[in-house]
Structure formats: structure tokens, C-alpha cells
Amino acid sequence: MEFGLSDEQRMLAESVRRFADQNVDAERLKALADAGETADTGLVEGLAGLGTLGIVTPEGAGGSAMTLLDACLVQQALGRNAVPAPFTASAILAPIALAAAASGGDWLPRLAAGEARIGVGLSEAAGRRAGTGIELDGERASGTARFVLDGVGADAWMLTTTDGGLILVDADAAGATCVALTTIDRTRSFAEITLKRAPVTLLMQPGADPTLLPRLLAAGRTALAFDSLGACERMLERAVAYAQERKQFGRVIGSFQAVKHLCAEMAADLEPCHSLCWYAAYAAAAYPEEFELMACHAKAHMGEVGQFVARTATEVHGGMGFTHEMGLHYFFKRIGVNRQLLGNPDQVRQHAAALQGWRRAG
Numbered sequence: 001m002e003f004g005l006s007d008e009q010r011m012l013a014e015s016v017r018r019f020a021d022q023n024v025d026a027e028r029l030k031a032l033a034d035a036g037e038t039a040d041t042g043l044v045e046g047l048a049g050l051g052t053l054g055i056v057t058p059e060g061a062g063g064s065a066m067t068l069l070d071a072c073l074v075q076q077a078l079g080r081n082a083v084p085a086p087f088t089a090s091a092i093l094a095p096i097a098l099a100a101a102a103s104g105g106d107w108l109p110r111l112a113a114g115e116a117r118i119g120v121g122l123s124e125a126a127g128r129r130a131g132t133g134i135e136l137d138g139e140r141a142s143g144t145a146r147f148v149l150d151g152v153g154a155d156a157w158m159l160t161t162t163d164g165g166l167i168l169v170d171a172d173a174a175g176a177t178c179v180a181l182t183t184i185d186r187t188r189s190f191a192e193i194t195l196k197r198a199p200v201t202l203l204m205q206p207g208a209d210p211t212l213l214p215r216l217l218a219a220g221r222t223a224l225a226f227d228s229l230g231a232c233e234r235m236l237e238r239a240v241a242y243a244q245e246r247k248q249f250g251r252v253i254g255s256f257q258a259v260k261h262l263c264a265e266m267a268a269d270l271e272p273c274h275s276l277c278w279y280a281a282y283a284a285a286a287y288p289e290e291f292e293l294m295a296c297h298a299k300a301h302m303g304e305v306g307q308f309v310a311r312t313a314t315e316v317h318g319g320m321g322f323t324h325e326m327g328l329h330y331f332f333k334r335i336g337v338n339r340q341l342l343g344n345p346d347q348v349r350q351h352a353a354a355l356q357g358w359r360r361a362g
Contacts, residue, residue: 003275009073016077019046024081026327029187032084038189039153043085044114053087054112057095061108068092068219069281072226076277079230082330084187086150088223089120093149093216094158097166100212101203107156107168118168119151119191121159122220125213126342133162136206140175140197141167147341149220151191152180159193160213163206173198185337187330215284218295221342222280225295225302228338229270229277231331232306235313236266238328242317253316262316266309273298273305296352303339303348310335 005013023043032040047053055071057063064070071092078087090111097120098108110116123146124132134143145159157169157178169176175198181190204212240263246253253259280298283291310332314321321328343351353359 013073020081033186048114062112068284072281076226076230079227089150093120094118119148119154121145121148123147148191152189165206166204167200184333218292221295221299224338225298228306232309239313239316300345300348303345306335
């Protein structure tokens, strides 16, 4: 039995890669960064046209009802070009939660059509920071959530509460404020959301479905692993191409043994990551009892491999690798942020150990 992608999944990934290759380059990324923007409206419309924004949304709500693996293949293709368009939150996490809570209303079809955006904050579920946390009081909530993914410019925010609930807050709700957080990654937006007795929609009562938040967190970690996988693929490709054309002492640097070893080590470390990430996403539907653990493994391993590939691919380029002209820094920084989001490798491995009964949960 061969464990691999189907022909349809390969075609899906190739169509998104082709779209990204045709529409995103270093110049476009630089123009957005210089303008202080983290999302390109034209790219959002293009992704909606491809049908990717509704990839996990139920068919009855205008989506394709495809699997998490399909969605993550799209995420991988977006990471491969550091595409500045909201996807992880609005196309994966929010639809999964809304469908599970059976309270999507008109949000699901609007998300699938690219007519609305929902920022998702799961950082407090992965590990609360000092001064954060949302407290629920009836139909109102107060507190702070940080690193809400795609939160800037969103129409609503989906947030977790300190007691394990899940709420939806309209962006124009009284008592709700959004402050953009500046990170090294200029291709995605992150927000700090502060609520002061803001009216909210309760998607899930605390403790009503003890599996929903772990599944959401696992889906987020898996998507981030795929995003880093795509970015690493592109950095490796760029490094190999550069080594085949850059000359020193009358020879291309790719003929030097030291450079060959660097590229070979990157390829050897990256190749097994494909099957690990595939299985983590596949387990979401096929082996749900393994999903949370496999998501931890994929996220932690890609965090380590991504760091190595990002550094090494930049080193292959020499001093040019650190310049804006090469554009490698967009992938380098995206990989670095993915490594920390929803738990760094050490934190995620501790979670995996707790799931297997090797240590107490934090």
C-alpha cells in the first residue's frame, strides 16, 4: 500500500502553486510591506475564485466539504510563496468551529465567497501569557487575547475563554478594540483584542464539547507545519538554483563540496517532513484519536527543521541572502513566526508527552 497524495490532491496543490507563482513575487511583497498592509485584496479574490476559501466549509453553506489534508495542501502552496492573504483563520479554523458549533449562520457562505474574514485567537488555549485571557459574564466578555491570527481588518474575532468556551465577537461591537501587533512576519496580520463587557455570541459553552478546542488547536498547528513546509521547499529550491549559477574562482559554488553538503542536508531533513505532515492532517478524519498527538509531532518537528533550512538556505546565498533584493527574508521570518505560534517545539513536545501520559498536563 502506498501512502501518498491522490491525483486530485496533486492537481489541487499544483493549481494553487501556479496561482501563487503567477501573482506573488518579492516586489509585490515589498510593496505591501512598505504600505503597511498584510493582506492583498486581489489575492483573496483569486483564492475565492479557485474555491479554496470554502475548502472545509460544508456543501450546504457554499463550500466543498473537503478534508483538512486538502486544506493544508493549499496552506503549503501559500507558504511556498509567502502569500499575503488570510487563509489559516478564515478558511480552516473558523469554518471548522462554526460547523461544529452548528451556529455558522450566514458566516460560512460569506467566508467561502471571500466576502468576510474572521480572525482566530487560540494562543491562550495553547498557553496563556500574563495579562491575557477572556472572562465570560453571561452574553458579555472582558479581557485580552493576543496574537489573534488575521485579526487586523477582520469582520469578527473567534476567541477562547479562560474556562474553555468559544465566542464570536463582531469587530464593531461596543467595548471591543483591536490593536495591530508588529511581528517580523510582514505577510500576515496579528492583533491584540481587548474586550470590556463587549456583547458576544457564545459558540460553545465551557465544557459542552471537550474535544472542539483541542481539535481546533491541532488543526492550527498542522496548518502552520504545512505553511513552514512550503516555505522551506521554496528556500531549498532557491538555494540550489543560486548554487548552480553563482561563480567563485571560476567555478559555480554548487561544485564545492561544502555547498553540496549544505544542500543535501537540507533535502535529507526536509523530505521526511512531507509524510509526517500528510499523516497528521490525514489523521484528523481517519484516526481522530491520534490527531492531536500527530499535530504536536508535525508542528514540533517542522519548527526544528524549518529553522535549520531557513538558516542554511540563507547561508548558501552568502551575504546576498540577507538583502531585500533576494526576498529570502519573507520566508525566513514566516518560518520563524510559525515556529513560535501555538507553542514552540519544546512546549508542543511537552503537550505530546502529557497526551501520552508521560507527564502531567500544564
